């Protein structure tokens with residue numbers, strides 16, 4: 001499973017660090033922290049794909065923050081607003097929101113190692129310490145934070161033990177009319193079934209947690225599985241119950257026909273792979289992956305058939321169906337934006 005961390009990728013990452021937007025100083029901060037946290041003396045020694053993904057995730061932190069800030073600007077002003085990033089890790093969202101004129105951009109995260117990256121990044125951007133080591137699940141941790149106009153929670157909710165408590169606490173931290181943004185990975189996305197976004201492993205998103213943990217440990221012995229996937233409905237219903245009105249789930253981008261064909265092709269590829277899957281994992285796990293890949297792919301295929309028939313009779317209905325199919329099987333991440341109702 002492991003492969004050597006490629007020279008090109010290191011060059012790519014180094015160039016990114018050295019590129020205009022990321023000052024030279026940041027290179028040494030990041031390199032020193034990566035080396036310390038991964039226990040290596042040279043970035044080239046980093047060999048497993050999850051670390052490669054981790055590096056890339058860290059190095060794109062400001063870019064990703066900027067992208068989400070741009071999405072939110074379609075719904076609200078950021079200038080002068082009080083913003084909170086839950087699970088802020090490297091801190092890119094804080095930089096992006098401060099640049100957009102936020103009165104305050106505060107980050108919280110449970111992981112002190114990741115907050116070290118945040119400290120380095122903020123220093124490079126000449127921002128004062130605006131993060132705290134806090135757990136969104138603990139009422140006593142968050143009670144002194146005050147209230148916010150905007151809360152972001154990007155790729156975090158799937159890592160917390162109780163997403164309901166996290167959403168309840170975020171809702172309590174939101175001011176009336178305030179916005180909550182959550183980005184959440186979709187376990188049924190065909191591309192993630194082929195290779196998931198956290199570990200790059202075939203079929204892992206379809207497994208129950210204990211099986212996923214065994215699969216992961218066989219591939220990367222030092223890692224443990226800490227992702228809890230839920231259906232989109234779970235999140236949207238929970239938010240509704242908490243008094244948050246959903247404004248949007250990222251609209252389906254691109255040519256619908258093309259996207260559906262692409263999803264279909266990926267499922268075909270997954271089925272071929274599942275049929276001969278030879279990973280170094282216990283047989284029951286392989287069988288579970290095989291069974292689930294075929295089940296999900298067939299579910300898509302049946303609905304795709306309904307869509308094709310519908311397309312001839314009722315274009316509007318077909319379009320809605322296509323959108324639902326893409327959201328369910330094609331989108332890697334759901335981006336939910338919800339507004340808290342004003343309390344009268």
Ligand SMILES: C[S@@+](CC[C@H](N)C(=O)[O-])C[C@H]1O[C@@H](n2cnc3c(N)ncnc32)[C@H](O)[C@@H]1O
Nearest residue numbers: 087088089109110111135136137154155156159
């Ligand atoms: C995949 S990272 C996402 C980091 C960041 N939001 C981003 O998009 O770059 C998940 C983050 O959630 C944090 N986290 C997990 N559980 C948490 C909790 N209960 N309270 C606060 N942060 C938490 C982790 O420490 C980690 O930094």
